[in-house]
Amino acid sequence: MKNTDTRAAGIPPLPDAVLELRDAAVAVGGRRLWGGVNLTVRPGEFVAVLGPNGVGKSTMIKVLLGTLPAAAGQVRVLGARPGGAGDQIGYLPQRRNFDGSLRIRGVDIVRLGLDGDRWGVPLPFASRLSPRHRAAETRVREVVELVGASSYADRPIGECSGGEQQRLLIAQALVRRPRLLLLDEPLDSLDLPNQAGVAALIHRICRHEDVAVVMVAHDVNPILSYLDRVVYIVAGGAASGPAEEVITSETLTRLYGTPVEVLKAADGRLVVVGGPEAPALHSDRHHSDHGHAHAAAAASPRGFGS
Numbered sequence: 001m002k003n004t005d006t007r008a009a010g011i012p013p014l015p016d017a018v019l020e021l022r023d024a025a026v027a028v029g030g031r032r033l034w035g036g037v038n039l040t041v042r043p044g045e046f047v048a049v050l051g052p053n054g055v056g057k058s059t060m061i062k063v064l065l066g067t068l069p070a071a072a073g074q075v076r077v078l079g080a081r082p083g084g085a086g087d088q089i090g091y092l093p094q095r096r097n098f099d100g101s102l103r104i105r106g107v108d109i110v111r112l113g114l115d116g117d118r119w120g121v122p123l124p125f126a127s128r129l130s131p132r133h134r135a136a137e138t139r140v141r142e143v144v145e146l147v148g149a150s151s152y153a154d155r156p157i158g159e160c161s162g163g164e165q166q167r168l169l170i171a172q173a174l175v176r177r178p179r180l181l182l183l184d185e186p187l188d189s190l191d192l193p194n195q196a197g198v199a200a201l202i203h204r205i206c207r208h209e210d211v212a213v214v215m216v217a218h219d220v221n222p223i224l225s226y227l228d229r230v231v232y233i234v235a236g237g238a239a240s241g242p243a244e245e246v247i248t249s250e251t252l253t254r255l256y257g258t259p260v261e262v263l264k265a266a267d268g269r270l271v272v273v274g275g276p277e278a279p280a281l282h283s284d285r286h287h288s289d290h291g292h293a294h295a296a297a298a299a300s301p302r303g304f305g306s
């Protein structure tokens with residue numbers, strides 16, 4: 001297992017690290033999904049978790065949230081054990097579509113990120129005038145503006161486009177000023193211009209708000225130019241480090257244990273060529289262009305070149 005991250009296991013904890021994984025492994029239902037993951041993430045860094053369907057990318061998010069214990073190694077999140085820093089973590093789960101008839105406004109969806117735990121109890125009129133409530137309103141408007149959603153945030157969420165909904169959900173995850181943002185395939189189901197827009201937004205949030213972002217992705221290309229580091233998971237193994245060191249023919253061939261070629265298109269996009277892994281674990285949710293012998297099918301069923 002290659003690990004190009006220079007901050008690997010065996011060195012003392014970093015005081016400013018948002019996230020540290022040292023030789024971490026995970027198992028579900030007694031089956032080991034991956035192991036040997038070493039990763040350090042600092043404030044304002046943007047990290048992608050890549051790999052084929054079913055390999056355990058979302059499961060890594062569960063480990064970071066503390067809902068699933070690591071099977072081996074060490075995991076530290078914001079200096080504590082996973083699950084110990086809940087309020088400082090923003091989480092965007094895999095995409096769920098809002099019903100077109102849903103009348104709740106986008107801005108109310110964002111607001112749920114602040115007080116979702118108290119949702120359903122209407123505030124009395126006096127409370128709505130309280131400084132605390134006004135501060136909350138200000139914060140909601142601020143974060144709506146940050147994600148560029150001001151022009152549609154007052155519309156029913158069901159009437160917003162996929163890209164608009166995704167921006168509002170990112171605002172919801174940001175509204176408590178988290179230090180770490182965990183995003184599970186936020187570009188899923190978006191068209192290419194929206195993928196580019198949301199990727200740029202996430203990068204801006206990283207740098208301007210000093211939030212560390214860990215993002216599960218299938219296609220690295222929309223985010224490639226923004227990434228500080230990637231974790232590339234395959235069945236049983238993983239590599240982490242800068243994208244240009246990990247997404248290479250040499251590293252992926254070693255990880256998959258079979259020849260894989262990484263090509264760079266004229267526009268800088270990466271295409272992974274090779275068919276090392278049967279798509280047995282692919283979920284129905286994803287496109288089914290795997291199973292062909294063409295590029296990227298194994299490394300990413302939708303393809304790094306998609």
Ligand SMILES: Nc1ncnc2c1ncn2[C@@H]1O[C@H](COP(=O)(O)OP(=O)(O)OP(=O)(O)O)[C@@H](O)[C@H]1O
Pocket residue numbers: 028029033051052053054055056057058059060281282283286
């Ligand atoms: N609670 C569970 N019990 C048993 N198996 C589970 C559980 N949760 C996930 N799995 C299995 O673990 C594997 C990894 O799932 P995970 O959702 O992390 O993969 P993924 O890489 O995010 O996949 P995708 O790209 O399709 O979203 C899958 O085979 C899944 O069926």
